[in-house]
Amino acid sequence: MSFHDDLIRLNVLSGGIKKLHSFNEKHSQRLLQLGYRVGLMFYDIVVGFSRINAIKKIMVYGAPSERPIRLAAVVIAKNESEYISEWMAYHKLQGFERIYLYDNDSTDTMKECIQSYIDVGFVVYHQIHGNKQQGNAYTHALHNYGCECKYMAFIDCDEFLTPCKQGDKLIDLLDATFEKYPQAAGLAVNWCMYGSSHLEDKPEGMLIDNFVWRANVGKPGTQIIKSVIRPEYCLMWAHPHYPVYRLGYDAIDYNGNIVKMWENEIRDYQGMMICHYFTKSKNQWIERRAMGQCSTGVNKPRPIDDFYRHDNNDILDERAKMYSGKVKEIMKDYKQMFQ
Secondary structure, three states: OOHHHHHHHHHHHHOHHHHHHHHHHHOOOHHHHHHHHHHHHHHHHHHHHHHHHHHHHHOOOOOHHHOOEEEEEEEEEOOOOOOHHHHHHHHHHOOOOEEEEEEOOOOOOHHHHOHHHHHOOOEEEEEOOOOOOHHHHHHHHHHHHHHHEEEEEEOOOOEEEEEOOOOOOHHHHHHHHHHHOOOEEEEEEEEEEEOOOOOOOOOOOOHHHHOOEEOOEOEOOOOEEEEEEOHHHEEEOOOOOOOEEOOOOEEEOOOOOEEOOOEOOOOOOOOEEEEEEOOOOHHHHHHHHHHOEOOOEOOOOOOHHHHHHHOOOOEEOOOOHHHHHHHHHHHHHHHHHOO
């Protein structure tokens, strides 16, 4: 990790990045912008290190092997009642022991759909209000629950963390990876982009059963990563795909290559992948994406062109579907538990 990388992280931690953007918007002269950045650097160092020390006081860790939860997921969700129970059951099956869910002003029946998961303690449920809350939700989970988790995956409700080889266990893959690369702070896992499977309308049944055609690696979105972290090496979240790691630490991909931001070009999926049901059917896209994005707010809905750009149905890939039967059993068990 370079001195430049350290400065970038301190700039984010201090809040100086917002000051810099605001200044640059008001002053277009390059020399003036450079001078301000140099001056801001001292602010970033003083305030940034102060922020690091404050975070260290919040997050007190025991040994990873002694933490009660080996694998947890953090998710911010809004109006996900269509598939949320399936998502919970799927990740339960994949070895997740706790889900920290932040409900971002849902108006549907999402909470009712997962009430049984909440009641047994599998889901820790929070409400969070307002637009652009993903970073706040992620940071809250990291600071409040990181000390009890060995690994934390920060993913969305249309993203299914999946072993590339059926039968592999995510926890074993993570243990092996970090044993091989002990200085790594997190694992960057690439999106596996599923298209509409040529469906116009929402089909009956489960997500993993109906959408089985994905994009070739190299198509839009497949270079994007989400992060599974070792929480003791993470400071905060300022971006939904990639955290601010402690100085001197970085994320890696499955081959041990350092991944410094939220993109990682790959040739194929290895170890694990994120089955990302980005489009679903065309009409589901139109209805859903009118809500906008967590990172931009409701006033900036995604355009229809995004559907066509990501609706790539090149390869039949049923690796998630292979777990369908067991997922249904878990969903049934949780549904009957409180009837």
